[in-house]
């Protein structure tokens with residue numbers, strides 16, 4: 001199909017902004033599926049089959065999506081997300097008894113492992129060579145902590161309570177999101193979506209992208225990016241209509257945060273929007289629902305933050321409570 005035809009079938013002009021908008025339904029016909037899609041489908045199906053019939057399951061998305069500039073990608077646009085929110089929340093939901101499908105950006109933070117990613121010299125800074133027998137060991141000051149995290153991680157993996165699936169690009173993420181949604185849909189209210197990944201708002205469709213590395217000989221580079229289709233809409237209305245869906249809204253302008261969170265709830269009709277500001281996200285979030293006039297504030301003090309308390313602990317408890325009420329309401 002030629003590029004001109006694709007442009008007319010897959011895109012329309014937004015009446016609100018005049019920008020080109022790509023239809024979520026046609027997105028998947030014109031973009032390449034990730035190489036781990038089939039593996040993810042099989043692994044998630046098997047993971048779900050192993051769960052007891054009343055098991056709560058949460059899909060957690062985490063980390064930022066990349067937007068390639070070339071089909072044979074040398075350059076891409078990325079974002080700030082480290083995956084702290086998602087990886088920490090995964091640990092909390094596991095502790096609350098959930099089975100967790102963790103869909104994360106490759107090389108971003110992962111549950112339990114995340115505690116050992118901050119050191120500049122990485123893995124080696126936790127190890128030493130014993131002077132007595134020449135064996136490599138974990139340094140004594142790290143023994144207890146690493147043992148505890150290793151045992152938890154291995155037990156959750158072996159007990160089929162944690163499954164990890166990685167993505168890199170926006171397109172990988174969207175294909176995987178649709179796949180997991182369709183597999184979780186039969187669980188109905190028992191499944192929660194916790195969409196913490198920082199998803200790009202703009203991208204270049206693969207059919208508009210340069211095939212090979214963009215050359216510098218032609219002078220300045222002007223990029224034209226399309227708006228990413230709003231995938232919450234098919235997720236909530238078609239892919240997994242009975243599930244409990246929590247999306248995140250990130251802003252840097254405080255005046256926009258509340259209105260944008262409410263707008264998302266009204267537009268998609270899902271259950272919860274967690275609103276957060278870039279620079280205060282580690283200690284303050286606002287939980288919006290359609291039923292409540294004022295947002296529910298969750299925050300921890302600076303002292304707690306400095307002492308290593310994670311806001312995700314209170315956040316996950318609050319969401320699990322609301323999810324429980326949702327399950328009860330929908331199973332009557």
Ligand code: 9Z3
Nearest residue numbers: 081082083084085196197198199248249250
């Ligand atoms: C968030 O707001 C997350 O809380 C953060 C977490 C990305 C701020 P870190 O990974 O940061 O701990 O460093 N996620 C943003 C979610 C997002 O991009 N939402 C989109 C939207 O609102 C799609 S649902 O349109």
